[in-house]
Amino acid sequence: MSDEQHHLWKLLWDYDPNGLIVVDPDLYIKLVNPAFCRMFQVQQDDVIGQPAETLLGNVEDFKKAWQHNQVLRSQFREYPQYHLYVNQVIFSIEDEGLIAAIMVDISHELERKQELEQLKRETVQKVNEVVDNQMKVVQEIAGLLGETTAETKVSLLRIIHLLEQNTL
Incomplete structure (x- = not known):
């Protein structure tokens, strides 16, 4: 490998935004x-x-990758002590006697997803509260209408009764 290639690989290693461990x-x-x-x-x-x-x-996934010489993709892993969530790929490099992992930090995406889920739950709760309040108002209006209708019916029955008495 030429010095230029080595330098480029070093730059890639240093600037890769993913966590790399060997x-x-x-x-x-x-x-x-x-x-x-x-x-x-x-x-x-x-x-x-x-x-x-x-x-x-x-580190069981590292052992598994080494023992079975396989690539373990999309290994979601949480490291709560670091407030870190990663999607990792673990693979063995048998010729070199090494095991490597590439860790993609998905903490922000997961936090955004959790915030969106919380917003959805809160929205559903608010909609339920609004519907419940509307039902209460409808029940109150129905109750008032029922009362006034009953009062009107009583008054009309009195008037009818009075009219019937006067016509006899």
Whole structure:
């Protein structure tokens, strides 16, 4: 690989907005990129050589990718201690004896989705409240109409009764 190609790969590694982590088969961290460090609020020098489990918790997907030499796509994962939600792809690089993961931060999208769901719930609740209030008003109006109709009927019956008495 030429120096220029190496430089381009280094730039890609440094500027990729996705978190990138590389571990060995014993699951010790070999490399992390700056985006990964931002996501997990760590310094690169502090995590290199550390067990991945210390930082990531459950690393069963890394083991599975290595043992079965397969690519695990669309692995949704939550890291609540970092307020982080990622969609990750984990794959082995058997020739190099490494396992890599690409982590796409979906925290903002998930938060937006949750906010939209909350807004939907609140809207449905407000609509229900409006309908309930309208039903109460309708019932009150119906009650008032019923009362005035009954009063009118009583008055009309009195008038009819009086007229009948006068005509006899």
